[in-house]
Amino acid sequence: MEGIKFYVMPNMSKLLESEVWIDAVTQIFFSYGLGLGTLLPGAPLWSCLFFFMLLLIGLDSQFCTMEGFITAVIDEWPKLLRRRKEIFIAITCMISYLVGLSCISEGGMYVFQILDSYAVSGFCLLFLIFFECVSISWAFGVNRFYDGIKEMIGYYPTIWWKFCWVGFTPAICISVFIFNLVQWKPIKYMNYEYPWWAHTFGWFTALSSMLCIPGYMVYLWRVTPGTWQEKFNKIVRIPEDVPALRIKMQAEELAKHGCKA
Numbered sequence: 001m002e003g004i005k006f007y008v009m010p011n012m013s014k015l016l017e018s019e020v021w022i023d024a025v026t027q028i029f030f031s032y033g034l035g036l037g038t039l040l041p042g043a044p045l046w047s048c049l050f051f052f053m054l055l056l057i058g059l060d061s062q063f064c065t066m067e068g069f070i071t072a073v074i075d076e077w078p079k080l081l082r083r084r085k086e087i088f089i090a091i092t093c094m095i096s097y098l099v100g101l102s103c104i105s106e107g108g109m110y111v112f113q114i115l116d117s118y119a120v121s122g123f124c125l126l127f128l129i130f131f132e133c134v135s136i137s138w139a140f141g142v143n144r145f146y147d148g149i150k151e152m153i154g155y156y157p158t159i160w161w162k163f164c165w166v167g168f169t170p171a172i173c174i175s176v177f178i179f180n181l182v183q184w185k186p187i188k189y190m191n192y193e194y195p196w197w198a199h200t201f202g203w204f205t206a207l208s209s210m211l212c213i214p215g216y217m218v219y220l221w222r223v224t225p226g227t228w229q230e231k232f233n234k235i236v237r238i239p240e241d242v243p244a245l246r247i248k249m250q251a252e253e254l255a256k257h258g259c260k261a
Contacts, residue, residue: 004181048102066089066092066093068098069092069093070085070088070089071237073088074088099115103115109189110189110192110194113187113189114187114198114202114205115202115205117187117202118202118203118205118206119202119205119206119208119209122174122176122180123177123180123181123206124209124210126173126174126176126177126180127173127177127210127213128209128210128213129169129173130173130174131175131213132169133165133169133170133173133204134170136165137165137166138166138238140237140238141237142162142165142166145165146162151246186199187199187202220235221235
């Protein structure tokens with residue numbers, strides 16, 4: 001009975017804790033999927049299928065993550081890495097394997113908690129999602145993105161998505177991000193309190209991905225030639241619309257094949 005009361009009678013004071021909002025924003029779809037499974041006949045079967053689906057999603061996500069990282073790095077340094085792509089992939093996979101192996105050792109849960117709380121935590125995702133929304137909606141332009149979706153699916157989605165991309169989603173992400181930072185507390189695993197160097201390592205893993213965005217922004221702005229307006233038009237807000245971009249990309253592709261021929 002106490003368990004049922006704990007489940008159906010919420011503690012509203014928990015809304016003042018940032019961890020609740022982080023979990024709600026970044027992981028609500030897990031609870032949603034489980035809830036759907038319990039509503040169907042044969043709930044245990046659907047629960048097993050749900051977690052099997054999570055396993056497949058994890059594998060698929062790993063492939064996508066690795067491919068995205070490898071492609072981006074090779075495209076950045078093609079002369080150095082393209083001819084050595086297989087070696088680079090092998091080294092990347094080996095490093096990832098060793099990092100994962102450290103999480104299943106005897107003290108692996110302590111390593112996992114550090115990585116889970118810092119490197120892949122909710123505030124890192126919120127930081128990245130905020131810049132992703134801003135770059136697409138405000139830099140590339142929400143109307144161009146809207147036109148691009150119509151080009152792919154054949155119709156315009158409801159205008160509600162425009163409001164989400166432009167305002168609601170970035171505002172929620174940055175608000176929960178700031179709320180989490182204000183109420184940040186050093187993590188603990190059960191009764192174990194991590195030493196200062198463990199938290200330093202955790203923040204290093206978090207900032208290693210977060211600082212790439214502003215760092216590359218500053219780097220690209222400095223190395224791009226031209227006036228302020230020329231730089232802005234080239235790397236922030238390109239003047240072409242979607243049809244013009246398609247024609248330009250097709251012309252570049254034809255020119256590339258023509259040179260090879």
